[in-house]
Amino acid sequence: MQVYKTFFKIAKKYLSSCIIYFSIFIVLLIAMSKLGTETTNSRFEADTVNFAVIDNDNTTASEALLDYLTGKHELVTLDDYSNESLQDYMYYEKIEYVLIIPDGYEANLLSGKTENIISHSMRTDSAKGFFFNQDVNAYLDCLKLYLGADYSLSEALDATKDTIEATADTKPESITFEEKNNNIVSGMTSYFQYMAYVMMSGLIIAVSPILITFHKRNLQERLACSSTAVRTQSIGIGLGCITYCIAAWLILMVVAMILYRPENMFSETGLMFILNSFVYTICITLITLIIGSFNLETNALNLISNVFGLGTSFLCGIFVPLWYLSDKVLIFSQFLPTYWYVKNINMISGASGEAFSKATYWNYIGIEAIFIAALFAIFLLANTQRKKKAI
Amino acid sequence: MNEPAVKVENLVKRYKEILAVDHLNLEIRQGEIFGLLGPNGSGKTTTINCILSLLSYDMGDISIFGKPMAPNRYDIKKDIGIIMQNVAVFDELTVYENIDYFCGLYIKDKKIRAQYVEDAIDFVGLNDFRKFYPKKLSGGLLRRLNIACGIAHKPKLIILDEPTVAVDPQSRNSILEGIQKLNENGATIIYTSHYMEEVEQICTRIAIVDKGKNLALGTKDELKKLIKKREIITIDILDIKDSDIAAIENLPHVYDVTFENHQLTILCDGGQHNLIRVLDYLQSKEYSFGHVHSELPTLNDVFLEITGKELRD
Numbered sequence: 001m002q003v004y005k006t007f008f009k010i011a012k013k014y015l016s017s018c019i020i021y022f023s024i025f026i027v028l029l030i031a032m033s034k035l036g037t038e039t040t041n042s043r044f045e046a047d048t049v050n051f052a053v054i055d056n057d058n059t060t061a062s063e064a065l066l067d068y069l070t071g072k073h074e075l076v077t078l079d080d081y082s083n084e085s086l087q088d089y090m091y092y093e094k095i096e097y098v099l100i101i102p103d104g105y106e107a108n109l110l111s112g113k114t115e116n117i118i119s120h121s122m123r124t125d126s127a128k129g130f131f132f133n134q135d136v137n138a139y140l141d142c143l144k145l146y147l148g149a150d151y152s153l154s155e156a157l158d159a160t161k162d163t164i165e166a167t168a169d170t171k172p173e174s175i176t177f178e179e180k181n182n183n184i185v186s187g188m189t190s191y192f193q194y195m196a197y198v199m200m201s202g203l204i205i206a207v208s209p210i211l212i213t214f215h216k217r218n219l220q221e222r223l224a225c226s227s228t229a230v231r232t233q234s235i236g237i238g239l240g241c242i243t244y245c246i247a248a249w250l251i252l253m254v255v256a257m258i259l260y261r262p263e264n265m266f267s268e269t270g271l272m273f274i275l276n277s278f279v280y281t282i283c284i285t286l287i288t289l290i291i292g293s294f295n296l297e298t299n300a301l302n303l304i305s306n307v308f309g310l311g312t313s314f315l316c317g318i319f320v321p322l323w324y325l326s327d328k329v330l331i332f333s334q335f336l337p338t339y340w341y342v343k344n345i346n347m348i349s350g351a352s353g354e355a356f357s358k359a360t361y362w363n364y365i366g367i368e369a370i371f372i373a374a375l376f377a378i379f380l381l382a383n384t385q386r387k388k389k390a391i
Numbered sequence: 392m393n394e395p396a397v398k399v400e401n402l403v404k405r406y407k408e409i410l411a412v413d414h415l416n417l418e419i420r421q422g423e424i425f426g427l428l429g430p431n432g433s434g435k436t437t438t439i440n441c442i443l444s445l446l447s448y449d450m451g452d453i454s455i456f457g458k459p460m461a462p463n464r465y466d467i468k469k470d471i472g473i474i475m476q477n478v479a480v481f482d483e484l485t486v487y488e489n490i491d492y493f494c495g496l497y498i499k500d501k502k503i504r505a506q507y508v509e510d511a512i513d514f515v516g517l518n519d520f521r522k523f524y525p526k527k528l529s530g531g532l533l534r535r536l537n538i539a540c541g542i543a544h545k546p547k548l549i550i551l552d553e554p555t556v557a558v559d560p561q562s563r564n565s566i567l568e569g570i571q572k573l574n575e576n577g578a579t580i581i582y583t584s585h586y587m588e589e590v591e592q593i594c595t596r597i598a599i600v601d602k603g604k605n606l607a608l609g610t611k612d613e614l615k616k617l618i619k620k621r622e623i624i625t626i627d628i629l630d631i632k633d634s635d636i637a638a639i640e641n642l643p644h645v646y647d648v649t650f651e652n653h654q655l656t657i658l659c660d661g662g663q664h665n666l667i668r669v670l671d672y673l674q675s676k677e678y679s680f681g682h683v684h685s686e687l688p689t690l691n692d693v694f695l696e697i698t699g700k701e702l703r704d
């Protein structure tokens with residue numbers, strides 16, 4: 001394939017910019033994986049959540065719940081429990097969570113009602129509240145189980161306390177294990193996250209100029225006159241582009257293997273990261289092909305590469321975690337494939353506090369696939385437009 | 392094999408409001424160097440692009456070597472080589488790689504291609520520059536590379552669209568010689584230009600186009616016969632009597648005589664020995680004269696007479 005081979009001859013000329021991005025990436029990565037470890041440590045301290053309670057029930061059951069929670073978290077006593085001041089306390093991070101035990105909590109438990117027997121309010125942007133919520137739910141689930149098994153209230157409360165504490169007792173062992181694992185997972189999380197930026201900027205900079213070269217008007221005339229069909233030439237160019245992008249992805253995967261060891265990369269978590277990044281690579285390939293369809297000057301191309309690379313990185317949670325971004329920004333971010341790629345990574349690693357589930361993982365992959373379909377349609381459209389314009 | 396190389400019948404091409412080609416007819420014979428002469432904007436490039444099926448057109452029929460041309464007629468395209476006004480090469484590839492790439496779009500066999508690329512490099516004399524990138528080549532060498540890329544696959548029909556625009560005279564001459572050499576090797580050439588000297592120098596037959604119309608077609612001698620003015624004689628002379636001017640006007644073939652700024656200008660519409668007759672008459676009247684000049688008409692005169700405007704830009 002003459003065209004395909006020439007694609008790489010030309011690619012050599014633009015390789016240097018790609019290598020620069022790659023080097024920046026490695027430096028960023030080392031810096032970031034250090035920061036990443038720090039966040040992991042602070043997360044363990046953060047397991048203690050400052051919370052306030054409004055207990056309108058004041059029964060044995062409500063006191064038992066409070067007893068359990070104060071054992072794990074910091075109960076803060078406030079001067080003022082009005083709605084407004086509670087919001088203020090939360091805003092200034094004096095408390096993260098307000099537990100509201102309504103009147104009739106115990107009665108509801110006994111009558112077998114299980115839904116909505118307590119309520120709460122918490123900071124939506126904080127993962128801490130989420131952990132606290134998990135503790136409350138774990139306690140209630142357990143309690144309901146005993147009550148459902150016809151334990152008396154006091155028996156059930158005792159049994160729940162024992163069970164919960166027993167689970168907590170096994171924790172210290174597993175923490176050391178998890179911590180080690182967590183360091184690697186958080187390292188991989190940073191790696192795959194920053195990879196999105198490098199791929200986006202690097203590939204636009206390195207691959208689009210090759211496409212633009214082939215689409216130069218003067219050349220186009222000569223190429224269109226030749227006895228090789230334009231379609232055959234386009235396929236050669238497209239395949240070259242795809243090969244280039246996948247090769248770049250493979251290299252990054254090999255580097256990841258070296259950094260995080262194959263056994264971690266081929267673990268379930270690792271494989272999920274890998275597939276996610278592969279699907280995302282296809283998105284970027286298409287974006288590159290689309291940008292390459294326009295006759296851009298080098299300067300414009302650099303600009304676009306930066307705008308796309310940096311812009312999406314900021315909007316989609318690569319440089320700033322998604323949970324720090326305002327809802328308005330996030331509405332916009334949802335229309336970018338990078339958002340779903342990063343969201344998926346955070347979900348897998350648990351960094352965002354979003355509960356892990358396989359179904360969610362495939363949902364996000366599915367959304368990325370929809371982006372691929374949409375981008376492909378845009379690519380076809382851009383190409384027919386370009387051909388029309390050339391003539 | 393007596394089919395015309397290119398036949399254009401009733402070609403009409405419109406760009407929205409502009410009528411770029413207006414019912415144009417051309418028949419280009421195999422083995423000739425055919426010149427398409429016309430000022431800028433006369434529709435030469437548009438015509439070429441239509442012939443090559445790069446452009447769709449509103450009306451007309453185009454056949455090449457007897458076969459109707461269409462965008463997917465790769466069997467026809469393989470015999471055509473094009474060299475456009477703008478240099479069309481890859482900046483990222485060397486001289487050799489460029490020629491090899493374009494040749495490869497036509498010739499799949501590697502051995503044959505390697506030979507053809509060598510032939511092309513020899514032909515344009517870029518042997519010492521094969522590893523050079525286009526950016527490092529001078530303007531003239533770049534043009535030669537451009538030509539090599541267009542002819543490396545040894546096409547039977549070569550179309551050159553103003554290949555000498557913005558080229559220094561020396562490179563221009565070598566380009567023109569190259570074209571003649573390609574023709575001697577058997578290729579049919581279509582050559583467009585707005586420089587009539589070039590067209591006159593190399594073309595066997597010429598079509599004069601303006602505003603998308605084919606105004607005249609023939610060899611350069613045939614074209615020159617189209618116009619009345621065949622010879623212009625100018626003579627520097629101090630003074631001359633009106634009666635003598637009238638007498639010169641009555642000499643055979645003379646149709647106009649003017650006297651201005653001590654210069655006598657005599658226009659003749661053919662015949663031979665016009666200059667001698669005029670000089671004999673002046674000597675018999677004992678006039679002494681200085682500089683004498685006789686000029687045959689150029690294609691520019693032809694163009695001027697047909698369209699009423701100058702061809703030069």
Ligand SMILES: Nc1ncnc2c1ncn2[C@@H]1O[C@H](COP(=O)(O)OP(=O)(O)O)[C@@H](O)[C@H]1O
Nearest residue numbers: 406409411429430431432433434435436437438
């Ligand atoms: N792409 C185009 N769109 C609109 N008008 C065009 C286009 N190309 C050429 N023209 C017009 O068509 C006429 C013929 O142009 P062209 O074929 O390029 O002339 P030439 O090659 O003889 O200089 C000119 O009036 C030019 O302005």
Ligand SMILES: [Mg+2]
Nearest residue numbers: 435436437553
């Ligand atoms: Mg032109």
